[in-house]
Amino acid sequence: MPKVTIDGQTIDVPAGTTILQAARMIGGDIVPPAMCYYSKLKTSGGYCRTCIVQVSQGSTADPRPMPKPVASCRTNVMDGMVVKNITSPEVLEARAGVVEFLLLNHPLDCPICDQAGECHLQDLGYEHGKADTRYEFERRTFEKIDIGNYIQLHMTRCILCYRCVKVADQLTDGRVHGVINRGEVSEISTYIQNAIDNDLSGNMIDVCPVGALTDKTFRFKNRVWFTKPADANCTCTKCTGKVRLWFKGDEILRVTARKDEYGEVVDWICNECRFKKRKLSDWVIEGPAKVNRHSVISQNHYESLRAIQFDTRLQTAVLNGHKSKLGEGPLNPNNL
Amino acid sequence: MERLTNRSKIVVNKQMTLAEKMYLPAIANGMVITLKHLFKKPATISYPEEKRYIAPVYRGQHVLKRDEAGAERCTACGLCAVSCPAEAITMTAAERRKGDEKLYREEKYAAVYEINMLRCIFCGLCEEACPKEAIFLTDRIVDVSGNREDMIYGKDKLTEPMAADKRIDVSVRQTQEVLDFKQNKAFGHNRTHLDLAKYIQQKNHH
Numbered sequence: 392m393p394k395v396t397i398d399g400q401t402i403d404v405p406a407g408t409t410i411l412q413a414a415r416m417i418g419g420d421i422v423p424p425a426m427c428y429y430s431k432l433k434t435s436g437g438y439c440r441t442c443i444v445q446v447s448q449g450s451t452a453d454p455r456p457m458p459k460p461v462a463s464c465r466t467n468v469m470d471g472m473v474v475k476n477i478t479s480p481e482v483l484e485a486r487a488g489v490v491e492f493l494l495l496n497h498p499l500d501c502p503i504c505d506q507a508g509e510c511h512l513q514d515l516g517y518e519h520g521k522a523d524t525r526y527e528f529e530r531r532t533f534e535k536i537d538i539g540n541y542i543q544l545h546m547t548r549c550i551l552c553y554r555c556v557k558v559a560d561q562l563t564d565g566r567v568h569g570v571i572n573r574g575e576v577s578e579i580s581t582y583i584q585n586a587i588d589n590d591l592s593g594n595m596i597d598v599c600p601v602g603a604l605t606d607k608t609f610r611f612k613n614r615v616w617f618t619k620p621a622d623a624n625c626t627c628t629k630c631t632g633k634v635r636l637w638f639k640g641d642e643i644l645r646v647t648a649r650k651d652e653y654g655e656v657v658d659w660i661c662n663e664c665r666f667k668k669r670k671l672s673d674w675v676i677e678g679p680a681k682v683n684r685h686s687v688i689s690q691n692h693y694e695s696l697r698a699i700q701f702d703t704r705l706q707t708a709v710l711n712g713h714k715s716k717l718g719e720g721p722l723n724p725n726n727l
Numbered sequence: 728m729e730r731l732t733n734r735s736k737i738v739v740n741k742q743m744t745l746a747e748k749m750y751l752p753a754i755a756n757g758m759v760i761t762l763k764h765l766f767k768k769p770a771t772i773s774y775p776e777e778k779r780y781i782a783p784v785y786r787g788q789h790v791l792k793r794d795e796a797g798a799e800r801c802t803a804c805g806l807c808a809v810s811c812p813a814e815a816i817t818m819t820a821a822e823r824r825k826g827d828e829k830l831y832r833e834e835k836y837a838a839v840y841e842i843n844m845l846r847c848i849f850c851g852l853c854e855e856a857c858p859k860e861a862i863f864l865t866d867r868i869v870d871v872s873g874n875r876e877d878m879i880y881g882k883d884k885l886t887e888p889m890a891a892d893k894r895i896d897v898s899v900r901q902t903q904e905v906l907d908f909k910q911n912k913a914f915g916h917n918r919t920h921l922d923l924a925k926y927i928q929q930k931n932h933h
Contacts, residue, residue, distance in 0.1 A: 500833075500834075501804070501858075502802045502804030502806070502833075502858050502859060503802055503804070503833055503834055503835045507804070610822065611803075611820040611821060611822050611835050612820075613805075613820075614804070614805035614809070616805070616809055617805060617808070617809070687809070690809055
């Protein structure tokens with residue numbers, strides 16, 4: 392088993408593991424961000440370069456450092472490899488440069504975009520202090536293409552990560568959309584304006600790291616941070632039926648798949664669950680979804696009173712040596 | 728019993744004297760005080776004929792600005808509502824229809840925009856959060872009302888009139904320096920220590 396050290400943390404991983412996967416096995420802050428790589432989609436990754444890391448020692452057999460930062464999603468680990476991610480200022484600077492390049496043609500219309508608040512490009516921009524742009528020229532624009540009743544395509548926001556194309560390739564049979572043209576003018580499009588009406592096509596919305604593919608049924612309905620997410624399930628013949636509902640009051644505004652800590656879909660869901668089941672009676676609600684408390688989505692959401700474990704010694708010290716008169720009942724802070 | 732402070736007064740039920748029973752000295756005392764006040768400058772003014780001095784930094788009733796062409800700047804992004812500590816702002820967004828380009832600047836606009844003036848604490852965080860320079864607090868005083876419904880201000884009361892001579896001036900507080908300051912991301916809510924260091928470096932350089 393190759394042994395790899397990432398930012399000073401060593402782990403044994405199976406041969407053939409990439410640096411990004413190894414970092415995710417360690418977890419925490421050292422995991423490089425990824426805009427195009429998606430662990431659930433084969434052959435994804437290698438386009439966006441946000442996951443670049445520095446390899447300061449190639450392997451035990453050949454300890455020379457790699458001459459320039461490498462894409463961690465496409466580089467396999469070698470035994471004795473030493474990788475620097477957040478401990479290397481060069482990597483952080485190079486990544487900030489990559490973010491700026493990704494934002495070159497991005498319209499920065501976050502106040503309008505429905506993805507704002509759960510957008511990976513937005514997070515990435517803020518994390519690297521690149522919320523603004525230095526680009527002064529005309530941004531690329533596209534003719535608007537209607538790709539069906541459920542999915543809204545905003546080509547100007549696209550960063551060409553190819554995730555949606557891979558979803559269509561690997562999840563559905565007979566895909567009707569892909570990337571046409573080349574270079575700067577390449578764009579996501581459907582073949583002769585075909586509507587995408589496959590049963591699993593809605594998953595393209597969830598894999599899109601930016602607001603290029605958004606839910607038409609949720610378009611401009613509400614901002615993400617004013618809705619409350621709850622996990623729910625239903626019996627569905629086409630998918631697992633495990634979804635996340637986004638509530639405003641009692642109304643279900645949006646249904647998405649559940650996402651893990653890296654923003655990746657846990658279970659693919661079908662279009663019927665996503666777009667059609669909007670009644671409360673369609674779902675069995677499991678409970679509120681866990682949202683990172685640093686996320687804007689958890690803004691203004693008050694959770695139930697959390698149990699505070701008081702140190703009994705501290706309690707008596709605060710009460711000048713007296714014992715709490717709250718007794719053993721539910722009022723005692725220790726029993727909350 | 729031990730007294731806690733020396734300020735406490737001991738109550739005694741002693742009989743009042745005849746003069747005290749007639750209350751005449753007390754009435755005379757009171758009349759003297761009243762007479763004195765007749766010759767003093769009144770503490771109140773007759774608003775609205777007379778108006779008090781308002782500080783240039785006064786924050787009063789909000790305005791939803793239009794751009795030079797008269798289109799509404801607000802795009803219903805919800806940042807004012809999420810930054811509002813009193814949760815006074817609510818809005819509903821809608822998609823701009825074809826032909827409405829002159830009314831609304833962006834693809835999305837606020838179909839409903841309400842501020843509950845009873846909840847508002849006039850802190851100005853909404854204008855600070857606004858990425859479109861759409862909402863500003865002005866030096867206008869919010870009207871009083873006899874019922875709560877009238878205190879929920881909708882777009883009819885908040886949006887500024889389109890006519891050029893009826894535009895609401897916010898330049899007293901929103902000077903060019905303030906607008907430049909807002910544009911500088913080094914001071915914004917999205918500042919990072921790197922930005923700040925860069926800014927300080929630039930400033931020292933100049």
